[in-house]
Amino acid sequence: MNAVIEPARLADFFTIFFTSAMVILLGALYALLFAYSRIKVMPRLMPLAYASYLGLFVSTLFLAKAANLLHHPLWIAVVVFMLLGYLLAPHGIWHLCVGTHVDEHAETKDVVQKSS
Amino acid sequence: MAATIGKLDSANLNGGQKLAVKYFITAMVLFGAQVLFGLISGLQYLKPDLFYEVLDFNVNRMVHINAMIVWLLYGFLGSVYWILEDEAQHEVVGLKLGNLIFWVLTAAVAVVVLVFLFVQVGPGKESSIWLINEGREYIEAPRWADIGIVVSVLTFFYNVAATFSKGRYTGIGGVLLLDLLALFGIYLAGMFYTTNISIDQYWWWWVIHLWVEATWEVMVACTMAYALMKVLGVRRKIVEIWLYIEVALMFGSGILGIGHHYFWIGTPEYWFTIGGFFSALEPIPLVAMVVHAIFDAGANKIKNSNHPTMAWLIAHAFGNFFGAGVWGFMHTLPQINLYTHGTQWSASHGHFAFFGAYATINIAYFYIAMQQWRGKVWMAGDQIGNGWKWKWSIGLLNLGMVGMVMAMLVSGYVQSQIERAIEGSTWAGYFAAQAHPWFVQGMWWREIFGVMFAVGFVLLVWDLMTVGKHETRSMVEAKSAE
């Protein structure tokens, strides 16, 4: 069995700092564009959201390579988990938003109908 | 019997709120101490002979970080007293005791600081740990003060629990109580001496990590939930469901996220993957907040009656995201943390995260308090002087903080490369990095932005004392949120 971690090489430091920052930033940008596109009913924003995710995907792979994550099954699992988790989280949260705001929307619609 | 608009009048406050403002004022004083001692310690990097053997770096730095811990806690305690009566629909039970404990706790804090400053160190005996200084970062308070803190927290718990019991239990109240219990229990983990430094640091992280990355987060989520109802008029039911969701996400990722502190203190290797996995999870609550905030902003027409508070809540969202999320994840994987652990990287992340996640939310509450104290005064748009004081202070404080954080990042980068990767953390390697021009310039810029931050702090104090003073309009209340 390989060592649990393989320390990064000096040459990879910048790649690691940069890509891990990008993972979080693009993760948030993807979530933001995704939610904005849905709430404002602007489907043309959706490709941008997925482009952000694509950036996240690529960043994660570069990060995984630079941090030597692909040498050990446990770390590969973490990478796969990140790729899937960041893809699905905004979808899940969106459903939760809709689900938890059901009553309020019914009310808002009432108000709109009455005032028109 | 409407009070005079714009005049400070304690008749505008309920019992809990009168106690809350005492906590808030003390918090601001300690915030000032934090800034002052931060500036001195920062200057000592540049001028090492400054106050040498009078007020050494270790003393200044200890006061700097302890003032922070205590002022943030004072802000939280104050915020809870602030919302307590309204939330429980009952006046605070045992308020006199609560008041007494405030004075006892504050006197204890003053004594501890004076001992830190004037006694500083003691002989290598347990009595030093009991009376002078425990010598463990962040929880340096001597043991007698620890016991005082425990008694105070218990009294506080009694105030809150009894008030909710006599009044009504809300979702916010329930989460708050359980969180307080955890906060109290965890503190006990830091209250014993052991010679074994691995075991010492194992439990030390329970206090530090489980406070900062778990129970504090949930405490803030509770007071934030209340603020959202009051300032933005979001409905209670929705706020409470989302509070539960955030609690599940924060505790679910945060509790075992402690693993990322167990890489290098002697603990077994399985903590590598636990730490790595849960660190990757920790941004998920932030992603959830992003999506939910967009959803809310789109679904409701936001009207807010307190612009400074709203601005600080937005600063909180960004600060938390960048400071805790981005800055945390950049150096958390063990493969890179091996080189960044214990360098200016940690300082950069620490400054950004503490300020972004906690200082901001406390300041937001201070503005809520001032608005009420001056008789629900107008604090929305077109304030007197166009609100230049709060706008400049929030600008200077945030810019100063971001500047400091960036400067320390540059220094930390140099340190991780030269000291750690190349030189291998020997004494010589350490100083090779500390003397490197980039590192030194980083320390200069940190100090310059620190001064900017300090100016912002002075403006903040001035603004909090004067905001709404000559205002004649009263606030437009958010629609009732029950």
Added chain:
Amino acid sequence: MATNQWWASESFWRKTAIWVTGGSLIVLILLTVDTLPQIAAGSKRVPAYSTINFRIEYKYDDSRHAQVPVIGMKEPLFGKELSEQDAEALVKLGKLTTQSKNCMNCHTLLGNGAYYAPDLTKSWLDPNWGTKELREDQMVEFIKNPSDKLHNSMGRRMPKLGVTDEEARGVVAFLKWMSSIDTNGFPYNFKPIEQED
């Protein structure tokens, strides 16, 4: 329209919050129960205090891709072999001294603390002490009277903290013992002092 899904209901999330919190806490407690014996003094990762009677080295281990402490031949601290009890008492005096002198607000220990002065994790093995023959006395002397010693080119100096001779010996014992802790290769690429005879 107002049909609440079970997964979006208040009670579902209240229960989830409680179960997730409780579950995480239980896992943390179980891991703690597993970890504590592995880091007790006298364990493989955290050796007994009497380790100060032996030479401590820091060598690269191929299978772990990291440097690990290796306990070598007998080499008692200050030339005097101590019983387990006496060794613990001396290390305890040292640890108490590092706490009451507030070392951690300039130095890091195991990487935790402040960043104004060098990390102490492997300071016992630092080449700065010259030769291993000079090391012990140099360390004691330095801890007692640091003000006038040469530290670095930047003028940053350790203050004189009123450490007694006995306390200084305790600190050196504590530092020697700490260098024997298996820290998973932290600090990385460390170049220890020459200790071969």
